Amino acid sequence: MKKTIIKGTGRYLPTRLVTNDDLAKWMDTTDEWIRQRTGIEQRYWVPADKEIGVSDLGLEASRIAMKRAGWKPEDIDLIIFATLSPDIFFPGSGCLLQHKLGLTTTPALDIRQQCTGFHYGIATADAYIRSGLANRVLFVGAEIHSSGLDISTKGRDVTVIFGDGAGAVCLEGVETEENIGVLGVSLHAQGELAMSLMTEAPSSRVTPRLTVEMLEQGRHYPVMDGKTIFKLAVRRLPEITKEVLGKAGLSMNDIDLVIPHQANLRINQAYQSAMGLSDERIFHNIQRYGNTTAGSIPIALDEAIEMKRIGKGSTVLFIGLGSGVTWGAIIYRFE
Ligand code: UT7
DSSP states (O other): OEEEEEEEEEEEOOSEEEEHHHHHHHSSOOHHHHHHHHOOOEEEEOOTTSOOOHHHHHHHHHHHHHHHHTOOGGGOSEEEEEOSSOSSSSSOHHHHHHHHTTOSSOOEEEEOOGGGHHHHHHHHHHHHHHHTSOSEEEEEEEEOOGGGOOOSGGGHHHHTTBOOEEEEEEEEEEEOSSSOEEEEEEEEEOGGGGGGEEOOOSOTTSSSSSOHHHHHHTTTSOEEOHHHHHHHHHHHHHHHHHHHHHHHTOOGGGOSEEEEOOSOHHHHHHHHHHHTOOGGGBOOOHHHHOBOGGGHHHHHHHHHHHTTSSOTTOEEEEEEEETTTEEEEEEEEOO
16 A cells, blocks of 8 residues: 655755844834743744745755655656745746756645645645655745734734744655554634634735735735634644544554644643643744744654654654644654
8 A cells, every 4th residue: 555655854944043132123022922922032034135935945945855865856746835925926836946946847736724734735745645646745835924024013913923934845655554654634624714814915806916005004914813823723733633543543642742833832832731741742843933834844843853853663743723724633654
């Protein structure tokens, strides 16, 4: 039976370090407020004076992942690119990355899904691989939030949590009878709550899609009902954990490490205590990177491998909830 196996991972963070104290120079906030409410200490943003897109961050992460997998660009059957902050309105960043990798006709698929870009992306890669439509899939999750944030006090609730960054994963179909690879997938969406975390403009429902008036009203900045998202995450993440464990025929004791989406340290600590997990069994890096949305889990996965928190034979649970509202869970067992 064909199983979807991770052959290599990589991450890339831009060079501009932005501390909480830096943010406090631009808006009415404090290092203490940000640390207490979110756990975040710093994040990396792209330099504002350079034209860098998510496909550029994705390219750097992909090169590392492909080197570790021993892949050349020509080995890729499909690129899946998850981002809510594409380089341009259309076409998708997957096409831009394909060209930057030196490829000519390899298919490239963009998905949105925001904080669950990893879950929806890996589920899609797994379906392509198991159906035989593709055997080597490059998944990239990348965001540049910094160019779209309101750095005045008005935007402080949203702006302080977001960082830029990219993660990449090389996935390959392997024939084996062993119980390895992607063992369980659960995905959900609740469009009823779409407006609780969204950016409206540029918008195809207005003509033209972006006006000076819209810019003046700040309708191109993200808005978030943080409390609704927070409470939903605390409820839905334990719920979907139970669901995906059931699908995989596993129990929580079989999970060596939980890698949650890095949205807020307090959300992940609430999950940790609800599930009775020791510190060794859950991964946090939001302190250093902030919330990099589609980049968050692939970046964390790459770090967890590098730190030897996971490796040969480990079983990992990836969970996340965010804009859409979407939430998802994936269980993966290493070769
Ligand atoms: O990955 C995407 C999914 N997103 C999430 O998972 C985010 C989930 N939500 C959150 O992480 C939290 O709701 C936030 C961190 C965004 C906000 O924390 P909170 O504890 O829910 O704060 P709040 O919005 O209730 O605001 C409390 C107070 C308010 O002042 P008053 O009304 O009590 O006077 C805010 O105006 O804190 C104020 N505030 C700030 N103060 C200093 C909001 N943002 C800031 C800030 N600095 N950056």
